[in-house]
Amino acid sequence: MIRGLMQDRPLTIPGLLTRAETSFGHKRIITGGTEETVATWAEITPRVRRLAHAMDALQVPAGACVGTFAWNSQRHVELYLAIPSSGRILHTVNHRLHGEQISFIVNDAADDILFVDRTLLPVVWPLVSSFTSVRHVIVMDDGGDVPLPDDPRILDYEDLLRGQPKTPIETVIEDEHAAASLCYTSGTTGNPKGVLYSHRSVVLHSLLLLGADVFALSESDVIAPIVPMFHVNAWGLPYAAMQCGADLVLPGPGTAPAELAGLLSRHRVTFSAAVSTVWRQLLSELDGHDLSGLRHLVCGGGAVDDALSLAYQTTIGLPLSNAWGMTETSPVVTTARLGTAHRGLSAEESRQVLGTPGPAVPLTEIRVMSDDGVEQPRDGASPGELQVSGTTIASAYFGTDRGAESFTADGWLRTGDVATIDRWGHLRIVDRTKDLVKSGGEWISSVELENAIMAHPEVHEAAVIGVADPRWGERPLACVVPAPGVTLTIEDLRQHLRGRVASWWIPEQIELLEEIPMTATGKWSKQSLRRRFADTASPAVAEDDVKERA
Ligand code: ADP
Numbered sequence: 001m002i003r004g005l006m007q008d009r010p011l012t013i014p015g016l017l018t019r020a021e022t023s024f025g026h027k028r029i030i031t032g033g034t035e036e037t038v039a040t041w042a043e044i045t046p047r048v049r050r051l052a053h054a055m056d057a058l059q060v061p062a063g064a065c066v067g068t069f070a071w072n073s074q075r076h077v078e079l080y081l082a083i084p085s086s087g088r089i090l091h092t093v094n095h096r097l098h099g100e101q102i103s104f105i106v107n108d109a110a111d112d113i114l115f116v117d118r119t120l121l122p123v124v125w126p127l128v129s130s131f132t133s134v135r136h137v138i139v140m141d142d143g144g145d146v147p148l149p150d151d152p153r154i155l156d157y158e159d160l161l162r163g164q165p166k167t168p169i170e171t172v173i174e175d176e177h178a179a180a181s182l183c184y185t186s187g188t189t190g191n192p193k194g195v196l197y198s199h200r201s202v203v204l205h206s207l208l209l210l211g212a213d214v215f216a217l218s219e220s221d222v223i224a225p226i227v228p229m230f231h232v233n234a235w236g237l238p239y240a241a242m243q244c245g246a247d248l249v250l251p252g253p254g255t256a257p258a259e260l261a262g263l264l265s266r267h268r269v270t271f272s273a274a275v276s277t278v279w280r281q282l283l284s285e286l287d288g289h290d291l292s293g294l295r296h297l298v299c300g301g302g303a304v305d306d307a308l309s310l311a312y313q314t315t316i317g318l319p320l321s322n323a324w325g326m327t328e329t330s331p332v333v334t335t336a337r338l339g340t341a342h343r344g345l346s347a348e349e350s351r352q353v354l355g356t357p358g359p360a361v362p363l364t365e366i367r368v369m370s371d372d373g374v375e376q377p378r379d380g381a382s383p384g385e386l387q388v389s390g391t392t393i394a395s396a397y398f399g400t401d402r403g404a405e406s407f408t409a410d411g412w413l414r415t416g417d418v419a420t421i422d423r424w425g426h427l428r429i430v431d432r433t434k435d436l437v438k439s440g441g442e443w444i445s446s447v448e449l450e451n452a453i454m455a456h457p458e459v460h461e462a463a464v465i466g467v468a469d470p471r472w473g474e475r476p477l478a479c480v481v482p483a484p485g486v487t488l489t490i491e492d493l494r495q496h497l498r499g500r501v502a503s504w505w506i507p508e509q510i511e512l513l514e515e516i517p518m519t520a521t522g523k524w525s526k527q528s529l530r531r532r533f534a535d536t537a538s539p540a541v542a543e544d545d546v547k548e549r550a
Helices: 013-024 041-057 074-085 099-109 118-130 157-162 199-209 237-244 257-266 276-283 306-316 347-354 446-454 490-497 526-532 543-549
Strands: 028-031 037-040 065-069 089-092 113-117 136-140 154-156 179-184 194-198 222-225 247-250 271-274 296-300 321-325 332-335 364-369 384-390 413-421 427-432 437-439 442-444 459-469 473-482 509-512
Touching (some): 013 041, 013 074, 013 237, 028 074, 037 041, 041 074, 065 074, 074 237, 074 247, 099 118, 099 194, 118 136, 154 157, 179 199, 194 199, 199 237, 222 237, 276 306, 296 306, 306 446, 332 364, 364 413, 427 446, 437 459, 446 473, 446 490
Parallel strands (some): 028 247, 065 089, 065 113, 222 271, 271 296, 437 473, 473 509
Antiparallel strands (some): 028 037, 321 332, 384 413, 437 442, 459 473
């Protein structure tokens, strides 16, 4: 082999810090909340260095995990940089999890110290006696009047920084494969599992997001990640902003829909990303806000509801764009896109294409496998288990002997999603394996049924689960939240579904609820719905429905 003669430079997070400081020192990080703050990268970088020195002074060992419980904020960005750049591992924790899960995660990662926003102290402090490894809790004052416990383990973030020099970080990350950050899956099945990203995977993933056919992020963008910084590194957006020099707009603790709408319009945000429940709540707050700066809204982490996307298109002239990913995949693997194959489509058809996950981003591969391990044809009509592979995809879980069944013999990640791929490589998610409803030996896609129900103008949201049925094995049960102030009837809904879905898909049981319970990452919690309706026996299926199925 003749080796190429190119410079061997590791892909590391300190490189992102240098780039932000030297190329984009004037670009801004804005944090919302009761008092909005603005800082430039030139102002932030010395603080990052002080923070790294502060962790040295606290004797946080190299390779130790450092936990964060924080909103999307400037200080969280400082932690995103200082912790991995100084050879420690950034461990972002989802404060919306149950206390038991939080304790499990903090202990599993063996977090050495924790950085906690003051407004989140009431979540974290009562659990502190269950943490086996934590030596200090460093409080970041984000407003509010939460009292500080009188305890020697509590330290103040700004005090710590003040005591340190702004001289360069001494640690050098020589190996780009060194661990940089840790994020746990939500644990919908069993205990959460840790995914350990490397410097290399973080740098490559954020670089991929810049691609013209991915998110096309550039220096002229104003990026507002509404997706929390504890949810898979806010989908890589803070690091992507450092790569391209975009301004970053972060909501801080101000996550109420009205505050978010104000933030997006005041700062002329061009690009934002969140899960669909956030976009749904935001919709009613958009009136009176100038959102003409927006060019791309990512609705990720789940299916795009076409009725919601249409509402955005009508209200602000921009539909929602889907993206597919999971904690194990950094997360972005596919992004919705209109390609040459879609030229000539109507506005409605184009919106529907943008509402599906789209093709795989560079450096990643996707495939769909049948139950007996055969790769399915790329014809858009042959569903199977989605498997993914690439430099930004996990090869194993953090800790030993965990989740080995999620990886194939040839090293691909088994996602647990059922999907199809079409001849242009565009992915379509049929359902999560565990959410498919198996009725009379045939599958019903809960995602498709939900979208058909939500196309009813008087439906606010709908989630479909399978419930046991003596005759068919399982039948779909629809949980429907009516729009405010309407009198929606179940017969209306059944009527609306006729012709939109096969008649045997139409649920016999439709429950009108005030709200659908959510998971800690803001997705519908089908697990809670299944528990709630576990003992519901479905009434007999209408005779004509049975005939159609036969
Ligand atoms: P959790 O949803 O359990 O909190 P993740 O955030 O890792 O954990 O979510 C990954 C899962 O979310 C995927 O396996 C898939 O089921 C679902 N998902 C993500 N993106 C999409 C999408 N664009 N369409 C449909 N489902 C999606």
